Amino acid sequence: MKKIDKNSPIPKYYQLREILREMIENEELKPGEIISGEMELCKFHGISRMTVRKAIQDLVNEGMLYREQGKGTFVSYPKQKKNISQLLSFTEEMKSKGYNVTNRLLYFNKEIPEKKISKIFHMKKGEMIYVIKRIRFAGKEPIALEISYLPEKNFPNLSREESEKNSLYYLFENKYGIKLKYGTQTVEPVILTPYEADLFNVNENMLGLLFKRTTYSDDDTIVEYTKSIYRCDIYKYEAILKRKL
Amino acid sequence: MKKIDKNSPIPKYYQLREILREMIENEELKPGEIISGEMELCKFHGISRMTVRKAIQDLVNEGMLYREQGKGTFVSYPKQKKNISQLLSFTEEMKSKGYNVTNRLLYFNKEIPEKKISKIFHMKKGEMIYVIKRIRFAGKEPIALEISYLPEKNFPNLSREESEKNSLYYLFENKYGIKLKYGTQTVEPVILTPYEADLFNVNENMLGLLFKRTTYSDDDTIVEYTKSIYRCDIYKYEAILKRKL
DNA sequence: AAGTGGTCTAGACCACGGA
DNA sequence: CCGTGGTCTAGACCACTTC
Numbered sequence: 005m006k007k008i009d010k011n012s013p014i015p016k017y018y019q020l021r022e023i024l025r026e027m028i029e030n031e032e033l034k035p036g037e038i039i040s041g042e043m044e045l046c047k048f049h050g051i052s053r054m055t056v057r058k059a060i061q062d063l064v065n066e067g068m069l070y071r072e073q074g075k076g077t078f079v080s081y082p083k084q085k086k087n088i089s090q091l092l093s094f095t096e097e098m099k100s101k102g103y104n105v106t107n108r109l110l111y112f113n114k115e116i117p118e119k120k121i122s123k124i125f126h127m128k129k130g131e132m133i134y135v136i137k138r139i140r141f142a143g144k145e146p147i148a149l150e151i152s153y154l155p156e157k158n159f160p161n162l163s164r165e166e167s168e169k170n171s172l173y174y175l176f177e178n179k180y181g182i183k184l185k186y187g188t189q190t191v192e193p194v195i196l197t198p199y200e201a202d203l204f205n206v207n208e209n210m211l212g213l214l215f216k217r218t219t220y221s222d223d224d225t226i227v228e229y230t231k232s233i234y235r236c237d238i239y240k241y242e243a244i245l246k247r248k249l
Numbered sequence: 250m251k252k253i254d255k256n257s258p259i260p261k262y263y264q265l266r267e268i269l270r271e272m273i274e275n276e277e278l279k280p281g282e283i284i285s286g287e288m289e290l291c292k293f294h295g296i297s298r299m300t301v302r303k304a305i306q307d308l309v310n311e312g313m314l315y316r317e318q319g320k321g322t323f324v325s326y327p328k329q330k331k332n333i334s335q336l337l338s339f340t341e342e343m344k345s346k347g348y349n350v351t352n353r354l355l356y357f358n359k360e361i362p363e364k365k366i367s368k369i370f371h372m373k374k375g376e377m378i379y380v381i382k383r384i385r386f387a388g389k390e391p392i393a394l395e396i397s398y399l400p401e402k403n404f405p406n407l408s409r410e411e412s413e414k415n416s417l418y419y420l421f422e423n424k425y426g427i428k429l430k431y432g433t434q435t436v437e438p439v440i441l442t443p444y445e446a447d448l449f450n451v452n453e454n455m456l457g458l459l460f461k462r463t464t465y466s467d468d469d470t471i472v473e474y475t476k477s478i479y480r481c482d483i484y485k486y487e488a489i490l491k492r493k494l
Numbered sequence: 495a496a497g498t499g500g501t502c503t504a505g506a507c508c509a510c511g512g513a
Numbered sequence: 514c515c516g517t518g519g520t521c522t523a524g525a526c527c528a529c530t531t532c
Contacts, residue, residue, distance in 0.1 A: 015520060041498060052522045054299070057499090065310055067431075073499050074529035081469075091490035184492040191486045193438030193456040211438040211456070224326075241436045243488065245336035247429045260501060286517060297503045302518090318518050319510035 008049050016051050020059040028068055028079055038076045039069070067244070091187045091219070094140050094148065094232075095171035103142035109168040111137035114156060124218065124229050125155050132156040136167050139203055146204050147239050152230040158182070176227060183222040190216050191241065194233065204235045212236055253294050261296050265304035273313055273324055283321045284314070312489070336432045336464070339385050339393065339477075340416035348387035354413040356382035359401060369463065369474050370400050377401040381412050384448055391449050392484050397475045403427070421472060428467035435461050436486065439478065449480045457481055 005027065008019040027033045040048070045056045060077060063069045071077045095105045117125070117133040127133070134154040139146050152172060154162065159180060166175060176182040192214045201208045212233050219228045234241070250272065253264040272278045285293070290301045305322060308314045316322045340350045362370070362378040372378070379399040384391050397417060399407065404425060411420060421427040437459045446453045457478050464473045479486070 017520075043497085052524090054523095055521060058520085060499095071499065072530090074497085074531080076498060076530095091492040186492060187490045189488045189490060191436055191458065191488070192481055193458055195456070211440070213436065213438055236437055243434045243436070245432045245434060247336040247431060262501075288516085297505090299504095300502060303501085305518095316518065317511085319512080319516085321517060 005048070008051070010050070016049070017055045017058040017062070020045070020049060020051075020056065021062050024059065024063060025068065028063075033079045035079050035081045037079050039079065041076060067246070091184060093171045093173035094150070096173065098142045098147075101142075105171075106141045107168060108139045108141070109136070109164070110139060111135065112164045112167060117153070121153050121229065125153070125226050127155060134159060134162055134167075136172075138168075142239075145238060146235075148232050148234045149200060149203060150230055150232045152228055154228055155226075158225075158227065172228065176221075182227055184227065185220050185222050185224070187217050187219040189218075192216075196233070196235070200233055206235060206237060210235065210237065213239075213241060250293070253296070255295070261294070262300045262303040262307070265290070265294060265296075265301065266307050269304065269308060270313065273308075278324045280324050280326045282324050284324065286321060312491070336429060338416045338418035339395070341418065343387045343392075346387075350416075351386045352413060353384045353386070354381070354409070355384060356380065357409045357412060362398070366398050366474065370398070370471050372400060379404060379407055379412075381417075383413075387484075390483060391480075393477050393479045394445060394448060395475055395477045397473055399473055400471075403470075403472065417473065421466075427472055429472065430465050430467050430469070432462050432464040434463075437461075441478070441480070445478060451480060451482060455480065455482065458484075458486060 006023050008016055008023065010016070012019065024033075024039070033039055042053055042056050042060070045051075046053050049056075060069060060071075064071060064077075068080055069077055070080055092100070098105045113135050114132050115135055117127060117131075121127075121133060122131075125133070133156060134152075136150075136152045136154070138150050138152075140148045140150055154172075156162075159175075162175075166179070173184065176184060194212050194214045196204070196206070196208070196210045196212045198208050200212065201210055204210075212235055215230075215232045215234065217228075217230045217232070218226055219230075221227045251268050253261055253268065255261070257264065269278075269284070278284055287298055287301050287305070290296075291298050294301075305314060305316070309316060309322075313325055314322055315325050337345070343350045358380050359377050360380055362372060362376075366372075366378060367376075370378070378401060379397075381395075381397045381399070383395050383397075385393045385395055399417075401407075404420075407420075411424070418429065421429060439457050439459045441449070441451070441453070441455045441457045443453050445457065446455055449455075458481055460475075460477045460479065462473075462475045462477070463471055464475075466472045
């Protein structure tokens with residue numbers, strides 16, 4: 005096991021958490037396997053028990069580990085390890101499932117928002133919005149058609165190229181320094197329009213799922229509103245739900 | 250504010266957490282409002298800071314509170330307070346939205362499972378399964394049609410009456426002492442059959458959402474498998490997604 | 495009896511935000 | 514500057530599981 009760096013400005017519990025996370029993801033620690041006891045980790049890294057517990061507790065909350073009193077701490081089985089309804093971008097979600105993500109940009113424009121959109125963002129008159137329409141591929145298969153709305157004031161000089169190449173979440177968090185906090189999402193069934201069916205190369209009258217997502221940043225402002233239509237013959241929407249405390 | 254009982258066998262952090270939770274639910278603490286600082290709570294209850302932090306941290310993880318460094322700890326707005334993808338029964342979910350829940354039992358039988366079902370539960374030959382079909386109402390509106398499968402061995406002597414009156418989750422946790430841990434759920438769009446449309450009093454060819462849920466107990470055995478068809482003209486499926494750590 | 499995780503104490507120093 | 518939360522230490526006792 006890697007050792008934590010005591011001189012690093014990165015918190016010790018954070019370092020230990022990421023070391024453990026990496027070991028689980030690399031299967032150095034296998035599902036169902038017991039991990040070192042708390043005292044052992046204390047001695048090995050030369051840190052106190054509360055710090056070790058904080059690292060472990062974080063991973064338990066995420067669903068990567070589970071604890072049994074008197075027995076020990078164990079690695080969760082894959083089913084439970086997956087996103088307990090984490091806010092993930094399309095790119096992140098598909099990568100976590102092992103797909104390579106590409107996009108085809110259909111539309112990119114800075115425009116005056118429709119009423120419905122300006123209401124969602126609480127926009128003032130004269131403020132503009134970016135509208136980005138993309139087909140999203142996992143491997144070679146088109147999976148979803150997405151329309152994203154981004155207020156101009158949050159994204160000065162957003163370029164066509166950036167929005168095509170990168171995950172928007174990547175841009176938010178890296179180029180624009182926006183910390184994402186949470187999102188709300190609704191799901192509705194729809195019948196694919198001939199246009200959509202054609203984009204997906206499926207028969208007309210196929211069904212799809214329409215997701216509407218609003219994403220909020222750390223300071224509770226709305227960063228993005230996205231409507232996505234997913235085909236449901238090859239994409240399955242799955243959620244993992246945890247029982248209350 | 251209530252004081253914690255130092256002589257109680259209930260952990261102090263647990264008592265404090267439930268006191269705070271109650272104050273938030275009763276709106277003694279309102280959304281956006283700041284709560285007492287950590288030191289203040291320490292002195293008031295005569296407990297140490299780590300204990301106070303544990304109580305607060307639990308509520309932050311649930312989404313009831315949020316913290317801002319240097320400022321304080323605040324009550325979340327309702328949107329964020331709601332189920333961060335918690336595993337809730339139909340009854341619990343609808344009650345949390347303020348509806349009164351009733352059921353109409355359409356079918357109740359102990360039978361030999363279909364192959365598909367016996368595979369899901371890893372059942373041996375000869376084991377039987379309860380099949381329960383119910384229409385579920387929120388107020389006076391029929392919202393969903395549910396078929397639940399429960400292995401007989403986990404639920405000896407389950408009666409028709411029980412399954413009609415109670416939430417199944419209530420039976421699991423109270424009558425049968427089964428601790429629910431988590432569930433996995435998939436969502437698919439469907440076209441309502443004439444039979445379903447009739448039950449819901451809607452036009453034919455309306456769309457609906459099909460949820461398939463598998464619920465697991467503390468010891469990772471499968472407690473229940475349920476297929477639910479929700480009408481989507483009045484029911485909206487909404488999820489709240491938290492960004493990773 | 496030894497080892498595990500669960501709870502708890504009483505301190506400490508730090509980074510951040512607001513007056 | 515002071516109060517906030519964020520991190521961290523070095524102990525302690527307990528309940529539970531395994532041997």
